[in-house]
Amino acid sequence: MIWYYIFFLALGLAAGIPAGYYIKQRINQKKVEDASATAARIIEEATREGESLKKEKLMEAKDEIYNTKKELDKEIRDRRNEVTQLEKRLHLREEVIDKKTESIERRDEQSARKYRELELREENIQKIQLQQMTELERISKLTFEEARQLLLDEVDKQISRETALLIKNKEAQAKDEADKNAREIVSYAIQRCAADHVSESTVTVVNLPSDEMKGRIIGREGRNIRTIETMTGVDLIIDDTPEAVILSGFDPVRREIARIALERLIVDGRIHPARIEEIIKKAENEIEAKIREMGDQAIFEVNVMRIHPELVKLIGRLNYRTSYGQNVLKHSIEVAQLAGIMADEIGANAVIARRAGILHDIGKGIDHEVEGPHVQIGIELLKKYKESHEVIHAVEAHHNDVEPQTLEAILVQAADAISAARPGARRETLESYTKRLEKLESLVNAFEEVDKCYAIQAGREIRIMVKPGEVDDFQLVHIARKIAKQIENNLDYPGQIKVNMIRETRAVEYAK
Secondary structure (H helix, E strand, O other): OHHHHHHHHHHHHHHHHHHHHHHHHHHHHHHHHHHHHHHHHHHHHHHHHHHHHHHHHHHHHHHHHHHHHHHHHHHHHHHHHHHHHHHHHHHHHHHHHHHHHHHHHHHHHHHHHHHHHHHHHHHHHHHHHHHHHHHHHHHHOOOHHHHHHHHHHHHHHHHHHHHHHHHHHHHHHHHHHHHHHHHHHHHHHHHHOOOOOOOOOOEEEEEOOOOHHHHHHHOHHHHHHHHHHHHHOOEEEOOOOOOEEEEEOOOHHHHHHHHHHHHHHHHHOOOOHHHHHHHHHHHHHHHHHHHHHHHHHHHHHOOOOOOOHHHHHHHHHHHHOEEOOEEHHHHHHHHHHHHHHHHHHHOOOHHHHHHHHHHOOHHHHOOOOOOOOHHHHHHHHHHHOOOOHHHHHHHHHOOOOOOOOOHHHHHHHHHHHHHHHOOOOOOOOHHHHHHHHHHHHHHHHOOOOEEEEEEEOOOOEEEEEEOOOOOOHHHHHHHHHHHHHHHHHHOOOOOOOEEEEEOOOOOOOOOO
């Protein structure tokens, strides 16, 4: 039974496999046919769409070509219109230029005619001038060149006089303005610099507790006084003056050392050569320290830095030096301050002015030890310690030994004169002062051209009035120079004297 089923199963399989294969082939063939039909349809549709798109693009290209052609045609028409207008304008301009050319030609012809007429007139004028010149020469009995030179000389004289008057007026105006500004600057500088003045002399008086101290100072056979004089270089004058000993010497530093030593010996009471030497050594060291301190204080006060230590020491020594009773250190400080203030006011170099001011009398610190004037000594010291050329020149020129070449040199010179001339700065006896003024006036009155003269400003200026009928304005300068030379050769005076010449003419009339 089983085999029966197996047989039918096998038979069914044998029959089903070919049938399935056939059915599968039919199905695949159907699919291929359908796919081919679909592809043919797609191709056909694509072909139709491509044709349609081709037609559209062709239409768009034709439209674009048409529009472009249209625009080009329009642009060509516009260009043609512009060219046509330009041609019209050029034609109009050519017509205008032609008209102008014709007008210019006509004017040229008129100008040529007028030029010929002017040439004829000029020839006639020259003939007339020649006739007139000949007639004038005959009447005046002068040739043309002689008359011309005479006229030029007259005009030259007139112009020279007017020029001289103008220059004189301008100079007077400028001088008045300069004097006004200078007075303001100087007064401002003096107002800001109110320095005290100390009067000293070449002797120092040391007070004693009793006259018995004089014998102890002299010592046995004068050994104490000889020791003091030998070590200090100062003369001790012991006379009948009660309870006083006088120290005399030109070197103020040595005199100060002797004073300090003597006062300490008097207080100590032990007066013998060994003690004297010890006390004098201490006094010398103390004075040296004080000199350095005063030099440092002075340069700090005038705001001048980087000065060589040896120069600072010499500046301190000036405290013990006087000139006509004026303390030289205080004078130098005042000159530096005045010169610096005036330099600030007029825009000069205030640093150089102050530096030259504090150093201008540096030579007086050692003029008792070195031969020569203090200016030359100071210049050599400044060169030795490498001071600048500007400072050295200002120091050299402050007494007019050389002509000042810089503003700073002029300011130091002016400040030096101001400091020395201010009231109370220098001591001078009334008798010598009066004699000097009288001698100055008599010296000037000896000149024939002088009518009156007056010594003013403590003898630092001589004001001279000349005889206006005998002296003209041009001679004033020569007379002033002669008087100045006469004063320099015959009179001793501190600083400088200004010779001020005055010529005055007056005209008086009465209206009735």
